[in-house]
Amino acid sequence: MTESEERRDVFKLSRDWLSVQEVVDTVSGSSCGAISMFIGTTREDELGGRKVIGLDYEAYELMAQSEFSKLCDDIRERWPTVTHVCVHHRLGWVKVGEASVAMAISSPHRHDGQQAIRHCIERLKASLPIWKKEVYDTQEESWKENAE
Amino acid sequence: MTESEERRDVFKLSRDWLSVQEVVDTVSGSSCGAISMFIGTTREDELGGRKVIGLDYEAYELMAQSEFSKLCDDIRERWPTVTHVCVHHRLGWVKVGEASVAMAISSPHRHDGQQAIRHCIERLKASLPIWKKEVYDTQEESWKENAE
Amino acid sequence: MTAQVCVLYFAKSVELTGVKEEEIVAVPTPISSRDLWSLLLQRHPRLLLLQDQVVFAVRHQYVAIGDQVVTLGDGDEVAVVPPLSGG
Amino acid sequence: MTAQVCVLYFAKSVELTGVKEEEIVAVPTPISSRDLWSLLLQRHPRLLLLQDQVVFAVRHQYVAIGDQVVTLGDGDEVAVVPPLSGG
Numbered sequence: 001m002t003e004s005e006e007r008r009d010v011f012k013l014s015r016d017w018l019s020v021q022e023v024v025d026t027v028s029g030s031s032c033g034a035i036s037m038f039i040g041t042t043r044e045d046e047l048g049g050r051k052v053i054g055l056d057y058e059a060y061e062l063m064a065q066s067e068f069s070k071l072c073d074d075i076r077e078r079w080p081t082v083t084h085v086c087v088h089h090r091l092g093w094v095k096v097g098e099a100s101v102a103m104a105i106s107s108p109h110r111h112d113g114q115q116a117i118r119h120c121i122e123r124l125k126a127s128l129p130i131w132k133k134e135v136y137d138t139q140e141e142s143w144k145e146n147a148e
Numbered sequence: 149m150t151e152s153e154e155r156r157d158v159f160k161l162s163r164d165w166l167s168v169q170e171v172v173d174t175v176s177g178s179s180c181g182a183i184s185m186f187i188g189t190t191r192e193d194e195l196g197g198r199k200v201i202g203l204d205y206e207a208y209e210l211m212a213q214s215e216f217s218k219l220c221d222d223i224r225e226r227w228p229t230v231t232h233v234c235v236h237h238r239l240g241w242v243k244v245g246e247a248s249v250a251m252a253i254s255s256p257h258r259h260d261g262q263q264a265i266r267h268c269i270e271r272l273k274a275s276l277p278i279w280k281k282e283v284y285d286t287q288e289e290s291w292k293e294n295a296e
Numbered sequence: 297m298t299a300q301v302c303v304l305y306f307a308k309s310v311e312l313t314g315v316k317e318e319e320i321v322a323v324p325t326p327i328s329s330r331d332l333w334s335l336l337l338q339r340h341p342r343l344l345l346l347q348d349q350v351v352f353a354v355r356h357q358y359v360a361i362g363d364q365v366v367t368l369g370d371g372d373e374v375a376v377v378p379p380l381s382g383g
Numbered sequence: 384m385t386a387q388v389c390v391l392y393f394a395k396s397v398e399l400t401g402v403k404e405e406e407i408v409a410v411p412t413p414i415s416s417r418d419l420w421s422l423l424l425q426r427h428p429r430l431l432l433l434q435d436q437v438v439f440a441v442r443h444q445y446v447a448i449g450d451q452v453v454t455l456g457d458g459d460e461v462a463v464v465p466p467l468s469g470g
Binding site: 211212269277279280281291293 | 391393440464465467468469
């Protein structure tokens with residue numbers, strides 16, 4: 001197998017708690033000296049007297065997978081040394097404090113991976129067909145919108 | 149307790165396998181929307197026909213702790229929104245493929261944490277009194293030196 | 297020509313239409329994405345609340361609402377895509 | 384004045400001196416870090432291999448080898464610090 005055949009791009013939408021260890025293991029390999037990660041969690045937030053108690057996520061699942069593949073192609077074009085990419089994203093109900101997304105990128109040296117992980121979360125927010133609504137302690141709800 | 153009293157700077161030198169989950173848990177908190185991480189592992193490397201089979205780490209432990217505190221002060225001065233910082237570093241024998249350092253920084257928003265984690269690994273390599281030697285399959289050994 | 301397409305709604309657009317997906321049996325094709333949006337507005341007038349905020353995804357490709365012409369085939373998926381908020 | 388200090392060796396300097404730590408009973412103080420290095424070289428000539436590569440840590444503070452004068456007290460820790468390679 002050549003190096004490029006061994007490269008993994010793994011995307012998972014999950015209704016369960018995200019395992020950071022599983023994400024790390026997915027991108028680990030003996031040719032990778034560096035793993036850069038990002039984990040997004042729901043902050044405890046108060047908006048006009050209402051308290052956020054959690055988020056409810058939905059996705060256009062098949063399209064999310066194909067947009068993830070495009071995202072990986074884009075990353076590999078910009079940082080050809082990137083070895084493996086793994087993104088796990090929650091669906092359904094996510095309580096305040098829990099991770100809604102965990103992603104890791106491995107590379108032989110750290111600089112490429114560190115730049116690539118920043119690009120990965122930006123592009124994910126801009127292009128993957130995933131939506132969340134905030135749910136408040138007043139039982140009100142509000143669909144969110146990512147900044148451009 | 150005020151926000152600033154709650155901030156954690158956690159440094160651990162460990163002869164055991166590093167738990168990524170433990171590092172993440174240490175920096176988690178309901179005020180943090182973003183966790184940025186870096187994991188450094190030993191690459192499988194060949195140097196002039198010799199194969200690296202692992203690394204042997206040692207540290208000036210008490211001083212490493214005090215240099216870590218300075219490093220955290222420096223990070224908080226540059227990125228005042230940084231919430232928690234956690235670094236676990238291996239000591240002793242580390243096989244190829246295993247993590248020798250795992251670090252995480254939490255922050256309310258992701259940009260500060262992403263910049264801070266890059267600074268954290270650079271500063272750690274430049275200032276913490278920790279040394280490694282590479283051990284080869286030929287039973288030769290060689291002390292390493294971080295680039296400036 | 298017309299095509300029978302499957303329209304998928306997500307997020308706010310589900311609440312406005314009351315459906316997650318529906319078959320529309322005779323969509324003219326080719327059709328501009330603006331005319332396709334008008335056609336959905338006729339069926340679900342409350343979608344007007346998302347005017348200027350949504351895009352389509354036609355066969356998993358984003359298409360802005362405007363002059364762009366799309367060619368539809370029977371069984372094609374067309375999704376109404378409100379502002380994204382993943383991550 | 385003299386002080387009794389504890390000298391710690393790390394990494395390559397352990398291999399060159401054969402010791403990890405030693406008490407030195409009568410180190411002149413104040414002393415320039417260069418003179419302190421010369422004093423260690425007299426005890427362990429093989430340390431010369433690390434010349435221009437090491438720094439000291441005196442009471443956990445890095446001190447370059449040169450004109451800088453350090454004041455030592457009994458029981459102070461002085462470490463020989465070869466090039467760092469953590470991470």
